[in-house]
Each structure stands twice: as C-alpha cells, then as structure tokens.
Amino acid sequence: MEINSETVAVVTGGANGIGLALGEALIGRGARVALADINGERAKSVAAALGERAGGYACDVTDPASLATLADAVVGDFGGVDLLFVNAGIALGGTVIDIAPEEVQWLYDVNVIGAVSTVRAFYPALEARSAEKGAARIVFTGSENSVGLPALGPASVYTSTKHAILGIADALRRDLQETKVTVAIFCPGLTATRLWDARALRHDRYGGPVKMPEEEGAAMDAHLKAAGQDPALTARICLDGVAQDEFMIITDPVIRTFAERRHGEVGEALDRLDTRLADYGIASADGN
Numbered sequence: 001m002e003i004n005s006e007t008v009a010v011v012t013g014g015a016n017g018i019g020l021a022l023g024e025a026l027i028g029r030g031a032r033v034a035l036a037d038i039n040g041e042r043a044k045s046v047a048a049a050l051g052e053r054a055g056g057y058a059c060d061v062t063d064p065a066s067l068a069t070l071a072d073a074v075v076g077d078f079g080g081v082d083l084l085f086v087n088a089g090i091a092l093g094g095t096v097i098d099i100a101p102e103e104v105q106w107l108y109d110v111n112v113i114g115a116v117s118t119v120r121a122f123y124p125a126l127e128a129r130s131a132e133k134g135a136a137r138i139v140f141t142g143s144e145n146s147v148g149l150p151a152l153g154p155a156s157v158y159t160s161t162k163h164a165i166l167g168i169a170d171a172l173r174r175d176l177q178e179t180k181v182t183v184a185i186f187c188p189g190l191t192a193t194r195l196w197d198a199r200a201l202r203h204d205r206y207g208g209p210v211k212m213p214e215e216e217g218a219a220m221d222a223h224l225k226a227a228g229q230d231p232a233l234t235a236r237i238c239l240d241g242v243a244q245d246e247f248m249i250i251t252d253p254v255i256r257t258f259a260e261r262r263h264g265e266v267g268e269a270l271d272r273l274d275t276r277l278a279d280y281g282i283a284s285a286d287g288n
C-alpha cells in the first residue's frame with residue numbers, strides 16, 4: 001500500500017516511543033497523521049511539533065467510548081482513515097505465578113482487548129475508505145514476543161498478550177480476505193523507548209500511577225539506549241513493509257534465533273506425531 005500525501009494514518013500510543021517514530025516517519029513520507037494517546041497533552045504537543053499534517057488526540061484504548069469519540073474526531077478532521085496502527089501497549093515483567101492479578105487485567109485490557117476495541121472503532125472508517133480508494137490497512141504492533149521467547153527476564157503475561165496479537169492479526173487477515181481491508185503485524189525487537197515506565201500512567205483501577213525511582217529509570221534508559229534499536233529505524237522498516245503489503249514485518253535480526261527455535265519445536269512435535277500414529281496403525285493426514 002503506497003504511503004503518500006493522500007494517506008491518512010492513525011497511530012494509537014502515538015505520543016511516545018515507536019508510535020511517535022511511526023508518526024514522524026509517516027509525516028516524512030507525506031502522510032497526514034492522527035497521534036492518539038492516553039497522555040493526550042503529550043500527543044497534542046508532539047503533533048503540534050510535527051506541523052499541520054499531524055493532529056494529537058486523547059484516547060484510552062481500554063475505553064470503547066473513548067475510541068468511538070476518537071474515530072469520529074479523526075474522520076471529522078481528516079475525512080477518513082487509510083492506515084490504522086494498533087500500537088498502544090504496556091509492558092510489565094513478572095511470571096504467571098507472581099504478577100499481581102490487577103496487572104494481568106491491565107496487560108490484557110490494554111494490549112489485547114484494547115487492540116480489538118481499536119479495530120472495532122475504526123473498521124467502519126477503514127471499510128468506507130477501502131470502498132472509495134480500493135484499499136485500507138490495519139497494522140498491529142506485536143513484538144518479538146509474538147513469534148517466540150527472547151532471552152529477556154520473566155514476562156509471561158506480557159508475552160502471552162503479544163502471542164494473542166499474532167493470533168488476532170492472522171485470523172483477522174483470513175476474516176477480511178473477501179474485503180479490501182488488509183492486515184499486517186509488525187514485530188519489533190528490543191527498542192529504545194520508555195515502555196518500562198508504563199506504571200507512571202496506570203489507571204486507579206489497576207493500582208494507580210507509580211513513578212519508577214529516578215536512578216532506576218536512568219539505568220533503564222541507558223540500557224535500552226545501548227541494547228535497543230533506534231525507534232526511527234524500527235519505524236522505517238515497518239513502513240517499508242507496509243508499503244510492500246507484507247503481512248509480517250520483523251524489525252530486528254536477533255528474532256531469527258528464537259523464532260526458528262519455536263518453528264523447529266513445532267516441526268519436531270509433528271514428526272513425533274507421525275511416528276506415534278504409524279505405531280498405532282493410523283494413517284497421518286494433512287487437514288489443510
């Protein structure tokens with residue numbers, strides 16, 4: 001899908017990090033961009049800095065009414081939507097065993113249910129645009145955690161939300177195959193953002209806001225700056241993949257090792273199944 005001065009894009013989680021880098025890269029390619037974020041003030045200020053082709057909006061993806069208001073506002077201001085980046089997300093460490101139940105809920109409400117609600121809110125606009133111009137596209141931000149298990153600390157629940165995004169994107173691609181609305185999933189590796197500071201804006205119902213001590217935050221920033229990809233490069237690779245109509249867009253070569261490990265495991269399990277079924281005297285059949 002060509003990205004040019006006729007393109008209108010919406011980016012949730014657009015006030016910071018990867019979402020903001022996507023906004024900057026989209027503007028760089030001539031598009032008009034709506035940056036939506038729970039931090040509405042920052043979304044507005046970064047949009048103002050990007051110039052008149054950008055707009056900033058407050059929006060909470062855990063609230064379908066807020067998404068409906070956003071969709072109406074964007075269609076009113078920009079006349080339609082060609083590209084929807086379902087990008088807002090939070091990351092928290094912790095295993096299934098030790099993470100607080102309200103944080104499990106928060107992760108799912110933002111990363112999974114928020115993504116579904118975002119698509120539902122914008123689908124009518126995307127469908128209308130695809131009827132008018134022949135194409136519209138939904139781009140989910142997954143993660144390296146969508147395609148395997150990176151060598152990071154424990155983050156079982158976060159990982160599961162990003163596996164869910166892969167399932168949603170892949171199934172939605174199939175569900176929409178008779179339409180002109182297409183789907184992509186973009187899987188960044190470790191990227192130099194402030195994703196680790198998600199609790200600073202945590203809703204009261206999930207435990208309220210907590211600011212990370214400054215020293216700890218500075219150490220996280222330094223680590224991510226050294227180890228993470230520059231979000232500008234992440235966004236550039238993403239937009240090139242979108243422009244080439246790719247379904248899966250991976251931005252970091254380190255993902256190969258653990259993604260191939262996962263696929264290797266599936267292949268080996270299927271090989272063992274063939275052997276088992278042969279032992280049982282049952283013919284193996286490929287259902288698809």
Ligand SMILES: NC(=O)c1ccc[n+]([C@@H]2O[C@H](COP(=O)([O-])OP(=O)(O)OC[C@H]3O[C@@H](n4cnc5c(N)ncnc54)[C@H](O)[C@@H]3O)[C@@H](O)[C@H]2O)c1
Pocket residue numbers: 012013014015016017018019036037038039059060061062087088089090091110114141142143144187188189190191192193194195196197198201228
């Ligand atoms: N940074 C990484 O290493 C990395 C790696 C893989 C995937 N990702 C994914 O990239 C996406 C963007 O993350 P980032 O790294 O740019 O982090 P970030 O914290 O810089 O940006 C996320 C943005 O989402 C916003 N947000 C949070 N909750 C929201 C809500 N309820 N409604 C609306 N906006 C909300 C935040 O205010 C923030 O501006 C996330 O989906 C994340 O899971 C990040």
